[in-house]
Amino acid sequence: MTIDTHGTAVDAAGSAPDAAAASAVRTAGSGRPVLEIKNLSVDYGYGDDRVRALRNVSLTLREGEVLGLAGESGCGKSTLVYGATRLLPPPGLISSGEVLYHPEGGGEPVDILRQSERELRAGRWQDTAIVFQGAMNSLNPVHRIGRQITDAIAAHRPRTSKAERDARARELLEMVGIDPGRISAFPHQLSGGMRQRVMIAMALALEPRVLIMDEPTTALDVVMQRQIVEQIVELRERLGFSVIFITHDVSLLIEIADRIAIMYAGDIVEQGPAARLYRQPRHPYTKGLLSSFPPLRGPRREMTGIPGSPPDLVNLPTGCPYHPRCPHAMPVCSERLPSLIEPTAIGPEPDRLVACWLDEDPAATVPPELALRP
Numbered sequence: 484m485t486i487d488t489h490g491t492a493v494d495a496a497g498s499a500p501d502a503a504a505a506s507a508v509r510t511a512g513s514g515r516p517v518l519e520i521k522n523l524s525v526d527y528g529y530g531d532d533r534v535r536a537l538r539n540v541s542l543t544l545r546e547g548e549v550l551g552l553a554g555e556s557g558c559g560k561s562t563l564v565y566g567a568t569r570l571l572p573p574p575g576l577i578s579s580g581e582v583l584y585h586p587e588g589g590g591e592p593v594d595i596l597r598q599s600e601r602e603l604r605a606g607r608w609q610d611t612a613i614v615f616q617g618a619m620n621s622l623n624p625v626h627r628i629g630r631q632i633t634d635a636i637a638a639h640r641p642r643t644s645k646a647e648r649d650a651r652a653r654e655l656l657e658m659v660g661i662d663p664g665r666i667s668a669f670p671h672q673l674s675g676g677m678r679q680r681v682m683i684a685m686a687l688a689l690e691p692r693v694l695i696m697d698e699p700t701t702a703l704d705v706v707m708q709r710q711i712v713e714q715i716v717e718l719r720e721r722l723g724f725s726v727i728f729i730t731h732d733v734s735l736l737i738e739i740a741d742r743i744a745i746m747y748a749g750d751i752v753e754q755g756p757a758a759r760l761y762r763q764p765r766h767p768y769t770k771g772l773l774s775s776f777p778p779l780r781g782p783r784r785e786m787t788g789i790p791g792s793p794p795d796l797v798n799l800p801t802g803c804p805y806h807p808r809c810p811h812a813m814p815v816c817s818e819r820l821p822s823l824i825e826p827t828a829i830g831p832e833p834d835r836l837v838a839c840w841l842d843e844d845p846a847a848t849v850p851p852e853l854a855l856r857p
């Protein structure tokens with residue numbers, strides 16, 4: 484057992500048995516990008532009062548992977564996926580960036596931010612489908628669930644016959660664990676978990692390559708959460724789509740994600756393979772998050788949480804926005820914003836990016852007594 488530069492215990496083989504076991508059963512993606520978000524910035528409102536919800540965020544989703552996006556409430560997780568899919572509610576405004584969608588078969592990527600409304604509509608559901616936060620409440624209460632699924636299919640595939648659409652709706656219900664005999668049920672006749680499964684069935688109706696799920700299980704009890712999450716993972720392995728899974732519960736992501744990106748105050752502060760990120764979190768904020776949620780399996784960790792609260796996005800602190808809460812803050816942290824780069828202080832680590840001065844410049848490491856206190 485060794486202790487890394489941030490004081491995290493790692494075993495000699497560099498493995499965390501619990502998380503590694505969970506990730507071993509997952510299917511690895513091809514590694515080819517399917518969605519590339521580049522330098523995306525989003526503000527809500529204008530002028531000095533604007534909320535700087537995203538600042539130059541870059542993130543790549545690869546074919547066939549589950550990419551987890553975690554961070555405290557208000558850090559910009561939803562804004563990132565709604566911005567990337569052009570579904571931002573007003574007064575959200577994209578001020579810069581591009582979002583490249585790589586079509587199946589390796590054609591030229593298209594920039595979603597520059598597509599016409601018609602092109603966007605064609606791609607929605609077919610290329611990228613989203614299950615929104617609280618989606619189960621967006622089913623129409625006066626229509627049977629079967630009709631709501633077949634309407635979604637008809638809107639994109641008008642040439643299909645009614646019989647084909649009905650058969651597909653039954654198949655989709657079965658796929659998400661609902662008895663196809665319930666096709667004539669109204670939403671109020673189903674439990675919350677079943678309604679959420681219907682929404683997932685609708686999202687999968689046109690076999691999208693990318694499925695975005697924004698806190699898909701938050702409103703459900705833990706048993707139902709677990710069942711639905713397992714189902715999504717199983718469907719992903721069977722159908723091969725890529726998933727962006729948003730949650731504030733990083734422990735859940737360790738179980739289901741191939742890679743995890745951690746957001747803080749409108750930016751990504753760390754990303755890497757799920758098991759490695761769990762075993763050896765590099766950014767102090769990632770460590771704080773990990774100590775805020777009990778692990779679902781494996782040895783217990785001490786739950787300490789993160790002192791303080793996230794910054795006001797209208798008046799961000801100078802330098803690294805986490806420095807006022809960071810137990811390792813140094814003078815440089817309040818002066819300059821660290822870039823999201825391969826951690827050089829410990830030597831390059833495959834597929835890991837960190838935005839922290841501790842990892843960027845070994846010479847910047849100072850004894851604790853000289854560290855800047857909040």
Ligand SMILES: Nc1ncnc2c1ncn2[C@@H]1O[C@H](COP(=O)(O)OP(=O)(O)OP(=O)(O)O)[C@@H](O)[C@H]1O
Nearest residue numbers: 527534536555556557558559560561562573574796
């Ligand atoms: N319509 C809006 N008008 C003004 N500010 C907004 C609006 N929507 C979001 N914001 C702000 O943008 C920031 C990012 O919000 P966002 O919902 O993307 O965060 P999140 O990480 O998804 O949070 P949660 O986990 O609570 O959903 C927050 O500070 C929020 O207050």
